[in-house]
Amino acid sequence: MARQAGVSTATVSRALRGLPNVREGTRERVRAAAAALGYVASPSAASLASGRTRAIGLISPVVSRWFFANVIEGAERTLRAQGFDLLLYTFEVTRGSGRTARVDPDVLRRRVDGVLVVGLPLEAEEVESLLTLGAPLVCVGWGGSGQATIRLDDRATGRAATEHLLGLGHRVVGHITGAPDDVSAWSPPVEREEGWREALAAAGLRAVESLRVHGGFDVAGGRASMHRLLVQHPEVTAVFAASDEMAMGAVLALRDRGLRVPQDVSVIGVDGHDLGELVGLTTMAQPVAEQGGLAARMVLEMIAGATVDPEVVVPTRLVVRTSTGPPPVFS
Template identity: 35%
Template structure:
């Protein structure tokens, strides 16, 4: 009785390695089209029967890209995802989304439960710092990975300079003649990494100090990333005896809370108070908010393009910094 064909027989028939056969069936995006066709021809000729979903996937030539991010925590993530999808275009790639708790609100090891399996051909990680354990896991799997809005020496990274963004906000408010400053940012439960909010505060504080203005702790508030928490904290800030005349918010959602608090306290904007946010999405346009624009869609597009390059031909990691822009509107 003849034994059923094995993956070794397919490799011999196609003139490729066993690992190439495995990639062609399970990660077709990582194999050239001619090689994939040769493997499929060998599968058909020998009557080899891999898992049904694997051969169907191989015949379509479709690869699967995982995108893991705090999708439900920040509006900015959705805009980055739009950029990713636009970069894919008509390429034969499926996108699988994994929602992870915001790093700022998590006290557990970051990405400890990263759902990586052999069914992914590549991975994009958005706004979630990698600890060394997870980084070693990804490199051990040989899974092409690009980081977006975070950095690690072992992986490609697309990011903006949050410290520079904080400086940009401070320098602009100084040119408007302000002397009393405040900051409203996002609190975090773990100190194992520096969050974007912390970096923006650092740049803001440094630029103010260089100009001769201090930013005491009584003029800094860190809250959960919710507009209602921002509202409560902003009311406290703006009710002080020597209240600030300028507030920089770590993002536009928090800035919305400041504007509502100013209205509740009968403060005019920008007459009594100037407000600067960060991100520049639809919310900023509706609120007529002066803000620091970061290229959200563009960063997603760049991350996907880089991952596609890594799928085609792996190279050493690259670190790409995208520029920021001050958008002046009615709140200053």
């Protein structure tokens, strides 16, 4: 087959396995030669010969949340196109009380060629334990310090969201962040909160601690935290929530209290959730599925021995809808 395609046997192997660093024209010649010879690859034989499983492990705290589901779908679609399977391992996190257990790499040992970690803050010992698998590791969002990571510029995102509200004339801007134990200096909720603080400071305003409440990154948490915020600060005219789901919960809480959005209180989130347009939510949108696909391509490149960027920062963009507007005018 290699002779017929005019390439080396190594190139034939890489082309048929869908690995990167093979020109598309070369890949097509190899496929044509394989078809002419009636060659059908045996996955089990290939795995035995190469020591590869052609599977990528993906560790995520949840599957049902919008962000995680879309990242997983993007990764799975990309891996499937390259002939790889995705092995999903969900890792339970109890909101507000931290982990129920540490990540256990043994569930993936000898079963995967690479590992993706989605939205899970890893402690140093956990990163080290995953590295004992001898497989490339790529993190999306939260992850392990020093490992290949795909993330947002969360601080700039929080700053831009808050600046949008300030630009409309708001001067009492609350913030709904994650859980109380989200304290890692490089984590998305901490960085988005810092962006909120920086924007307020630049406008000559103080980020009063009681203006920040914890919403746990879901609708129910956002709703409850918005109620708490209004009890403490009924003068709030705008809220920046660190996720769209918490922002949607905040909108529900405002409706519970007979307040109008945005006439009484403006709300902005982060994500670009599919339901955001339905509820008119202003948001800092991020390319979520694309991050999953990019992470999958990175881990495949690392498996092939390529060097990848240690950190890829993806952009967010302001999408203005009807949930934000000027503050109310009091006579």
